[in-house]
Amino acid sequence: MSRLVVLGAGISGHTAAAFAKRWLGADHEVVVVSPLPHYNWIPSNIWVGVGLMKPKKVIVPLAPVYRRNGIIFKQARALSIHPEGAEGEKNPFVKIEWTEEGKIGTIENVSYDYLINATGPRLKFEATPGLGPDKFTSSVCAEDHAFETSKKVDEMTERMRRGERQRIIVGTGHGTCTCQGAAFEYIVNLEFELRKRGVRDKAEILWLSNEYELGDFGMNGLHLKRGGYITPSKIFTESLFAERGIDWIKRAHVTEIHEDGLHYKTLDGGEGEEGFDFAMLIPPFSGVGLKAFDKAGKDITDKLFMKNGFLKVDANYEAKPFEEWKASDWPRTYQSPVYKNLFAVGIAFAPPHAISKPRKAVDGTPISPTPPRTGMPSATIGKAVARSVVEMIKGESDVPKHHASMAEMGAACVASAGANPFTGTAASMTVFPIIPDFEKYPEYGRDLRYTTGEIGLAGHWIKILLHHMFLYKAKMRPGWFLIPE
Amino acid sequence: MVDDGKKGEGKERGGSAYRERAKDQGVYATKPTRWTRFMRVFFLYQAWRFLVINLKMLRMISKGHG
Numbered sequence: 001m002s003r004l005v006v007l008g009a010g011i012s013g014h015t016a017a018a019f020a021k022r023w024l025g026a027d028h029e030v031v032v033v034s035p036l037p038h039y040n041w042i043p044s045n046i047w048v049g050v051g052l053m054k055p056k057k058v059i060v061p062l063a064p065v066y067r068r069n070g071i072i073f074k075q076a077r078a079l080s081i082h083p084e085g086a087e088g089e090k091n092p093f094v095k096i097e098w099t100e101e102g103k104i105g106t107i108e109n110v111s112y113d114y115l116i117n118a119t120g121p122r123l124k125f126e127a128t129p130g131l132g133p134d135k136f137t138s139s140v141c142a143e144d145h146a147f148e149t150s151k152k153v154d155e156m157t158e159r160m161r162r163g164e165r166q167r168i169i170v171g172t173g174h175g176t177c178t179c180q181g182a183a184f185e186y187i188v189n190l191e192f193e194l195r196k197r198g199v200r201d202k203a204e205i206l207w208l209s210n211e212y213e214l215g216d217f218g219m220n221g222l223h224l225k226r227g228g229y230i231t232p233s234k235i236f237t238e239s240l241f242a243e244r245g246i247d248w249i250k251r252a253h254v255t256e257i258h259e260d261g262l263h264y265k266t267l268d269g270g271e272g273e274e275g276f277d278f279a280m281l282i283p284p285f286s287g288v289g290l291k292a293f294d295k296a297g298k299d300i301t302d303k304l305f306m307k308n309g310f311l312k313v314d315a316n317y318e319a320k321p322f323e324e325w326k327a328s329d330w331p332r333t334y335q336s337p338v339y340k341n342l343f344a345v346g347i348a349f350a351p352p353h354a355i356s357k358p359r360k361a362v363d364g365t366p367i368s369p370t371p372p373r374t375g376m377p378s379a380t381i382g383k384a385v386a387r388s389v390v391e392m393i394k395g396e397s398d399v400p401k402h403h404a405s406m407a408e409m410g411a412a413c414v415a416s417a418g419a420n421p422f423t424g425t426a427a428s429m430t431v432f433p434i435i436p437d438f439e440k441y442p443e444y445g446r447d448l449r450y451t452t453g454e455i456g457l458a459g460h461w462i463k464i465l466l467h468h469m470f471l472y473k474a475k476m477r478p479g480w481f482l483i484p485e
Numbered sequence: 486m487v488d489d490g491k492k493g494e495g496k497e498r499g500g501s502a503y504r505e506r507a508k509d510q511g512v513y514a515t516k517p518t519r520w521t522r523f524m525r526v527f528f529l530y531q532a533w534r535f536l537v538i539n540l541k542m543l544r545m546i547s548k549g550h551g
Contacts, residue, residue, distance in 0.1 A: 235515055242514035410545040425525055428538045430545040450545045456525040458535035462542075484546050 002028045002393045005094060005112040007078045007290075009034035009062055011042070011375065012346025013118025015382035015485065018476055021071050023390040030070075031110060035077040035099045038062055039474050040143050043375065044467050046185045048146035049280070050193040051153055052419050055143040060474045069476050074110065075100035078119065078288075081304070082109075083339040084295035092341065114389045117311050117344040118382065121285035124174075128283075130257030131173040137257060137279040140186055141179075149280060153190065156278050160194075160202035166277040169262065171208040173281030175253030175367035178218045179374070180209055183282050184237070185415045190280075191244045192418030200245075206274065207241060207248040208264065208281075210367050212359060214238050214250060218369035220356045222431050223444045224453045230444070236427075236453065240417065249274075251359075253367045254281065269362040285347065285370070287311070303338060310350035312337065317350070322357050327407030327437035329353065333400035334385050341392075343385050343400075346378040355435055376411045377434055379485035380404050407435035410450055414463045417455060426459030 004024070006017040009032050021030040038059040047053040066073040076096040083092045091111040098106040123141050125132030133139050138149035156166050170187035172180060187207055194200045207214075215221050215233030222233045241248055251267040261275040287309020292301045305311055313336060316329040329352040336342035344350070351371045359368040373381075381404045388400030410432030418424040430452045436445020444451075473480045517525075524530050 238510070238514040239516060242511040243516050245511070248510060410548060412542040412545060422528070423526055428542075430541055432545055432548060450541075450548060452541055454534065454538070456534055457528070457531040458538055461531075461535055462538060484543075 002113040003031060003111065004028065004114045004116065004389055004393065005031045005033060005110055006116045006118055007033050007094065008118035008120050008346070008348065009036070009039055010118060010120045010346060010378070012348075012378040012382035013116065013120075014039050014062075014474060015379040016116050016118060016345055016386040017066075017071055018069070019383050019481065020386040020390055021069055022481060023387070024393065026070060028393055029072060031072040031074065031112075032062070032066060033074045033076050033078055033094065033096050033110065034062065035075065036062075037075055037100070039065075041467065041471055041474065042141075042182075045140045045143055045146040046182065046189055046416060047419055048143055049138075049140040049149040049153070049186055050189050050419075051150040052189075052193070055147045058143050058146075058471075060471060065474070065476050074098070074108070075103075076108070078290055079107075080291040080293055081115065081117075081342070082293050082295075083115075083304075083342055086293070086295060086297065092339075112341075114341045114393060115343070116382075116385060116389065117290070117342070117348045118346050119288045119290065119348045121347045122288045122309070123283045124286050125283045127174045127176075128254050128257060130262070131254070131281060131283055135257065136259050137173060137281045139283070140182060140280060141282070152278055153193070157194070157197050157199055159277070160199035163202070165202050165204065167275055168203055168205045169208050169274060169276045169279040169281070170205070171252075171281060172210045172369075173254050173257070174284040175210045175361075175365055176284045176370050177210055177282050178285060178370040178372045179282050180211055180217045180369060181372065181413065181415060183207075183209070183280070184217070185417070186280055187246060188240065188244065188415075188417040189419060191246060192420075192424070196420075205244075205246045206276075207246055208252050208254070208262075208274070209248070209250050210253060210369055211250050212267070212356065212368065214241065214248060216356050216369060218354075218356055218372045219431065219434065220436060220445070222429070222446060222451055222453070223448060224451060225448050226453075230448065233453070236455075240427075240455070251367055253361065253365055257281075265361060265363075265365060265367075267359055267361050267367050287348065287350075304336065304342075306350040308350070311342075311344035311348055313344050313349045315350065315352040317352050320353075325353055327405075327433070327435050327439065330405050330407040330435050332403040332405040332408075333388060334381060334404070335388075335400050343389065345382045345385050347373055349373070349381075373406065375413065376485055377404075377406050377409060380409055381406075383485055405435075407433050407437055409433060414459050414466060416460065416463050419460065419463075421460070421464075422457070424460040425455050425457055426463045427453060427455045428459040428462060429453040 215237035432450035
């Protein structure tokens with residue numbers, strides 16, 4: 001009997017564990033280690049953050065799901081990987097610290113034959129002084145953050161109902177943030193909600209982002225065929241904001257936040273200051289800080305992980321200028337080049353470089369988005385890696401045979417722009433491939449036949465459908481595996 | 486939107502040249518016509534788009550997953 005250990009139960013880790021167990025059956029063990037007791041369907045946190053949904057509607061308790069499906073669940077955080085075992089322990093293992101009530105702080109070594117690191121990001125609020133829900137800004141990165149944010153929106157609404165004007169800033173809280181898409185969804189949903197509550201005229205809403213142009217979304221933007229033109233996403237995003245009376249500041253790195261305002265610098269060397277009554281700013285991400293040790297106990301973290309804490313996989317990490325980046329730099333199997341039984345999926349794998357062109361301010365401060373790798377690609381990667389590992393466990397292959405390069409796959413994204421079954425809208429986008437391939441598609445890097453987008457009520461219906469479908473899938477209800485990633 | 490530079494309590498707030506520039510940007514952006522805005526939420530047309538978008542997504546998924 002072999003044991004597969006999956007670290008993390010987010011979109012990627014949960015997908016990998018669920019499919020691996022389905023394919024492995026009772027002959028082998030699948031163990032999931034996750035510090036939280038539940039799965040969070042993060043895309044719907046936006047609706048929690050504007051008060052349209054309760055947190056319990058976007059989470060799934062993991063223990064009963066895993067019990068029902070024969071997956072062993074350990075509510076714990078991973079501390080270190082020991083891929084060669086240790087003195088007196090010949091098997092590789094992961095050191096974990098339990099977070100479950102009654103076992104909090106208990107340390108355990110969990111041995112493995114195969115390990116999938118799906119630990120997701122650490123939210124680096126400390127990167128900008130004053131950033132984060134414990135300081136002066138709100139967040140929707142987790143369902144509890146989003147719920148607290150919704151309370152602040154309610155308080156702000158009350159102030160506006162009393163006639164007070166309120167300044168709102170939404171965007172990125174640091175020059176190296178990713179996940180601009182989540183902030184974009186939040187700002188347009190918040191604007192929609194304030195209109196619904198009849199207080200929009202009291203709100204001044206500002207988008208502040210590290211993107212070079214609006215609509216970059218960490219993907220270097222995208223181009224769509226529309227109305228007889230090939231139009232960049234910048235045009236659509238600016239239009240959405242202009243239509244809603246949202247101002248914007250781009251190319252900005254937030255340097256400091258205080259109780260009712262923030263300071264920022266921009267790519268052109270300028271500096272600015274904005275006051276706010278409410279701000280929702282996405283933090284930069286890093287790896288969760290896993291350590292690695294060899295058999296002798298020597299720290300080999302640098303060998304396995306990049307400096308930002310993400311695990312090195314089969315990517316080309318050679319430092320080179322933007323003009324020399326290639327689609328083939330991106331990983332295909334997500335296997336560690338050092339240990340063949342170690343993989344990383346979702347946000348946990350180290351991307352070879354950004355997708356958006358990297359830029360620095362005159363003083364050297366990097367101000368450009370880092371690459372997103374959430375949602376659909378995360379789940380697709382999790383499933384492909386699970387398939388490869390299962391075949392290796394069953395002895396059907398010595399090497400990972402299933403590929404899920406972000407440079408060879410597309411993604412569908414539905415960005416809510418207002419939640420109402422009759423008057424709501426959402427931007428429905430498809431992009432192929434996610435990583436621009438300028439060798440194959442010289443002009444725009446993408447296949448414009450499969451890169452599409454439109455805004456409308458239909459998108460909102462799809463967003464609702466996806467919410468229910470993916471929560472059903474996360475619960476591993478009958479037929480869950482038929483739902484595409 | 487009117488920037489009166491003040492919070493509800495009347496306290497002086499920040500604000501910068503960048504903000505002033507930001508306020509101008511919207512003037513030069515593309516905006517949808519009334520017809521476009523109507524079609525975005527017109528039930529029958531959106532029911533049709535719902536089918537089309539789903540088919541587009543399935544086509545893209547079938548191309549890229551493997």
